Amino acid sequence: MVVADTRVINAKVVTPSETIIGGVATKDGTIIEIGDNRTLPSADRTIDAEGNYLIPGFIDPHVHWGLSRYEYEYHEGLEHDFETETRGAVHGGVTTVVNFLLQPDPYIPDMDFFIKAGKNNSYIDFAYHAIIHKESHFNEVEELAEHGIRSFKIFYNWYKHASPELGIEHSDAGRVYRLLDTVSDINGGVVMFHAENEDIAHQRRQELKDEGRNDLEAWSESAPNICESMQIENIAKLTKYTDSTAYVVHMSTGEGVDICRRYQNQGVDINAETLPAFLSHTKKDDLGIWGKISPALRGEQSKEKLWHGLREGVVDYAGTDHCPHKKEFKEKEEGRYGDIWDAIPGDNNGIEYFLPVMMSEGVNQNRISMERLVEVCAENNARRWGLYPRKGALVEGTDADMVIVDLDKSTVVDDDFYHTMEPRYSTYHGKKLTGLPTHTIVGGDVVVENGKLQVEKGDREYLPRYDDGVPIE
Numbered sequence: 001m002v003v004a005d006t007r008v009i010n011a012k013v014v015t016p017s018e019t020i021i022g023g024v025a026t027k028d029g030t031i032i033e034i035g036d037n038r039t040l041p042s043a044d045r046t047i048d049a050e051g052n053y054l055i056p057g058f059i060d061p062h063v064h065w066g067l068s069r070y071e072y073e074y075h076e077g078l079e080h081d082f083e084t085e086t087r088g089a090v091h092g093g094v095t096t097v098v099n100f101l102l103q104p105d106p107y108i109p110d111m112d113f114f115i116k117a118g119k120n121n122s123y124i125d126f127a128y129h130a131i132i133h134k135e136s137h138f139n140e141v142e143e144l145a146e147h148g149i150r151s152f153k154i155f156y157n158w159y160k161h162a163s164p165e166l167g168i169e170h171s172d173a174g175r176v177y178r179l180l181d182t183v184s185d186i187n188g189g190v191v192m193f194h195a196e197n198e199d200i201a202h203q204r205r206q207e208l209k210d211e212g213r214n215d216l217e218a219w220s221e222s223a224p225n226i227c228e229s230m231q232i233e234n235i236a237k238l239t240k241y242t243d244s245t246a247y248v249v250h251m252s253t254g255e256g257v258d259i260c261r262r263y264q265n266q267g268v269d270i271n272a273e274t275l276p277a278f279l280s281h282t283k284k285d286d287l288g289i290w291g292k293i294s295p296a297l298r299g300e301q302s303k304e305k306l307w308h309g310l311r312e313g314v315v316d317y318a319g320t321d322h323c324p325h326k327k328e329f330k331e332k333e334e335g336r337y338g339d340i341w342d343a344i345p346g347d348n349n350g351i352e353y354f355l356p357v358m359m360s361e362g363v364n365q366n367r368i369s370m371e372r373l374v375e376v377c378a379e380n381n382a383r384r385w386g387l388y389p390r391k392g393a394l395v396e397g398t399d400a401d402m403v404i405v406d407l408d409k410s411t412v413v414d415d416d417f418y419h420t421m422e423p424r425y426s427t428y429h430g431k432k433l434t435g436l437p438t439h440t441i442v443g444g445d446v447v448v449e450n451g452k453l454q455v456e457k458g459d460r461e462y463l464p465r466y467d468d469g470v471p472i473e
C-alpha cells in the first residue's frame, strides 16, 4: 500500500538530535516519517540519495527584493525579484526567505500587496522584516506585529546623513533606544542593526578620496573595523539598558565577535549574523567593484575569527544580504574596475551560492561540521524568526523542505550557474565551488533536480510570526 507521496532513501539525514543513515517520507507537504530505509512507508516516488547528505533547506534571513530601483518601481520590483531571485534560491538549496521591506510610505496599508506579491511569484515560503526609518514607521510597530512582522531593522550606520534618495531618515541613538524599548514589549520581537560608525567613515572616505585611492582595499579602509566595533558596543549597551533583543546583521569583523561574546556572557541578548562573503573573501581579493559590499570585506584575521565565532556559538546565524542589481547599474557603466566610490554597494546572487559556498569553504575545508552548519543556516534562523519547528529541521510533522547535498560535486560559478535575474556577476564569479545540491524539495515537491527546475512559480505561503510563532498548517 502506498502511504507516502515522496521518500528519500540512502541518505545521511541530519536531524536536530543526530545524523542517521536512512531516509525521510513525506505526505501532503509534511514529513511523516524519518528512519531506517526498511522502516519507511512505500511512496509514489522514491529518490535514492546515494549516500549523500539530506539536510533541511537553508533559510536566508537577509535579502532585499525590489531595490533595483533603476528599472522598477519598488512594488513592481518586489514582484519581479520574488520570481527571479527565489528561482535562484531553489537551485542553490534555499527553501525559505525573510525579506526586508523598505519604503518611505507606511507598511500596513500595503500588507495585502506584500503577501500577494510573494504568494503569486515566489518559489518558496517567505516572511518579512520591516525597516523602520521614518518617524511614521514607529507608529506601525505594534500593528505590524499583529500582521506577523516581529523583526525591525534600523540603519545605525546612518544616524546623521541617511540616504535621501531612498527616502530614509537618519537613526540616532535616541531612535535606537525608542525602537528597542518598543520592541522589548513584543513577544518574539527583535531589533536588527546595520552597525557602522558614520562619523569616522565620513572622514576616512574624504581622506582616501583626497589621496586619489580607487581600489577595493580603500573601500574597506574607508570604514575600518573600529567603525563596526564602536557601534556594536553602543548597541549592546542600549540592548542591556532596554532589556530587549538585538541582532547585528552582516557582522564583518573579528572585533565584533569579541564584543558580542563579552556581552552575551553578561546575559545581554545580542545576536550576530555573518555572510558567506566575510567567511571566504578578504579586502585583498582581486574583485574590483564587484567586491564593494557594505560593510566592506576585511582582513584574514577577521575571517578566521568569524569562523571561530560560528563554531563556538557567539555568531549563531548566517544569511546573504542578497540585493539584485543589473551589472550596468552596479558598475555605473564604468566596468569592473571603475570608480569604487561611485559604484553601488551590495552583492548579487548571494542566495544561490549561499549553500554551495558554506559547503565548499566550511564543511569541505573542515572549518565547521555539517551539523553545526545546518544549525546556523537553517535551524537557528527558523528559531530566531519564529518559524520553528515548522521550518528549519527534519522532524516529523514539519514542512518537507529538504536538500540533498553531494559534497564531492563541483562547478565553476559562471553565467550558467545562476538562475536569477542577473547572472553576470557576483563576488564568487569565476570561482570553483565543491559541495552542491542535487535535489531541492519544497513542501514535499521536488522543485529542482540536477539543475533542472521542475515547477512553476507561485502558490507559496506567507509565514506570519505571532505570539506562539508561525502557525503549523
Ligand SMILES: [Zn+2]
Pocket: 062, 064, 249, 321
Ligand atoms: Zn542587508
